[in-house]
Amino acid sequence: MKLHLGMMVAASLALAVGCSGGKDQDAGQEGAGAKSGKKIVVGFSQIGAESGWRTANTESIKSEAAKRGIELRFSDAQQKQENQIKALRSFIAQKVDVIMFSPVVEAGWGPVMKEIKDAGIPVIVADRRPDVGEDMYVTFIGSDFVEEGRRAARWLAKKMNGKANILELQGTPGSAPAIDRKKGFEEVLREHPGMKIVLSQSGDFTRAKGKEAMEAFLKSPVGRTANALFAHNDDMALGAIQAIEEAGLKPGKDIIIVSIDGVRGAFEAMIAGKLNCTVECNPIIGPQLFDAVEAVVAGKPLPKRIVVDEGVFDQSVAAKELPNRKY
Numbered sequence: 001m002k003l004h005l006g007m008m009v010a011a012s013l014a015l016a017v018g019c020s021g022g023k024d025q026d027a028g029q030e031g032a033g034a035k036s037g038k039k040i041v042v043g044f045s046q047i048g049a050e051s052g053w054r055t056a057n058t059e060s061i062k063s064e065a066a067k068r069g070i071e072l073r074f075s076d077a078q079q080k081q082e083n084q085i086k087a088l089r090s091f092i093a094q095k096v097d098v099i100m101f102s103p104v105v106e107a108g109w110g111p112v113m114k115e116i117k118d119a120g121i122p123v124i125v126a127d128r129r130p131d132v133g134e135d136m137y138v139t140f141i142g143s144d145f146v147e148e149g150r151r152a153a154r155w156l157a158k159k160m161n162g163k164a165n166i167l168e169l170q171g172t173p174g175s176a177p178a179i180d181r182k183k184g185f186e187e188v189l190r191e192h193p194g195m196k197i198v199l200s201q202s203g204d205f206t207r208a209k210g211k212e213a214m215e216a217f218l219k220s221p222v223g224r225t226a227n228a229l230f231a232h233n234d235d236m237a238l239g240a241i242q243a244i245e246e247a248g249l250k251p252g253k254d255i256i257i258v259s260i261d262g263v264r265g266a267f268e269a270m271i272a273g274k275l276n277c278t279v280e281c282n283p284i285i286g287p288q289l290f291d292a293v294e295a296v297v298a299g300k301p302l303p304k305r306i307v308v309d310e311g312v313f314d315q316s317v318a319a320k321e322l323p324n325r326k327y
């Protein structure tokens with residue numbers, strides 16, 4: 001059972017708002033529409049394979065393309081923006097029907113997105129939004145990362161009765177989920193003067209770097225005062241759990257842990273009592289992305305923003321929920 005539901009309302013609102021403006025439904029839809037009847041070709045630039053979430057996201061996109069008979073030209077950027085920019089330019093040269101991408105960081109996309117727009121190729125943004133004007137893409141399908149940060153903080157404030165020394169493991173510097181989750185988390189902390197972040201460091205959304213950062217936290221005198229951890233994703237939390245155990249402490253008890261994503265590994269850690277709560281970030285967005293691709297190619301209007309429906313799960317529901325997890 002999900003502890004918080006409410007994104008349905010947000011999603012409907014986003015759809016309603018997005019549908020109202022004709023001006024927003026642009027970015028070269030005609031180019032793709034003209035090719036209808038032929039096999040659709042989509043170029044997709046993925047960030048990498050840094051986390052369990054990302055692997056599930058790639059699988060959802062690849063399998064959905066195959067199911068619909070859409071040709072997917074997939075490029076893995078290995079978490080480097082320059083690789084993504086190269087891939088996007090190569091998709092322009094290949095004259096694909098639609099370009100899809102998940103930007104690793106928010107900034108620095110203006111020039112290449114203008115090249116895509118000038119080439120008349122529609123862009124669908126997946127998962128993370130780039131810092132460009134809305135006229136540069138057709139639609140953005142992904143989670144509300146600020147709300148995820150708020151949900152993590154609300155859960156922690158309740159669990160800690162409004163008093164905690166918190167360690168924070170941030171995601172990739174400059175990425176939308178790292179910026180927005182921190183923003184949402186801190187917004188809620190301002191309502192709880194007894195809750196403070198005592199140390200904060202990036203773990204780049206990976207298990208190995210999450211572990212390293214946690215080891216460094218636990219070696220510092222300030223870090224040893226901490227009784228809570230907020231990790232921007234489950235993989236970093238799972239790495240941190242290892243570091244906490246190696247330091248002779250009990251994760252989930254000496255240090256209360258909340259993270260984001262909802263991967264199976266997080267549910268297993270909750271069942272083992274080592275992780276306390278995971279805020280869901282749903283990577284299974286292949287069906288929504290390819291609904292959007294087909295709509296764009298058919299020249300149909302799309303909302304500018306589509307928010308994914310998500311919940312919050314803690315130890316009390318972990319065992320019941322585990323069999324339902326798809327990633």
Ligand code: AHR
Nearest residue numbers: 051053054177205233281
């Ligand atoms: O953009 C979504 C985030 O990216 C996920 O939370 C994280 O696990 C992934 O690497």
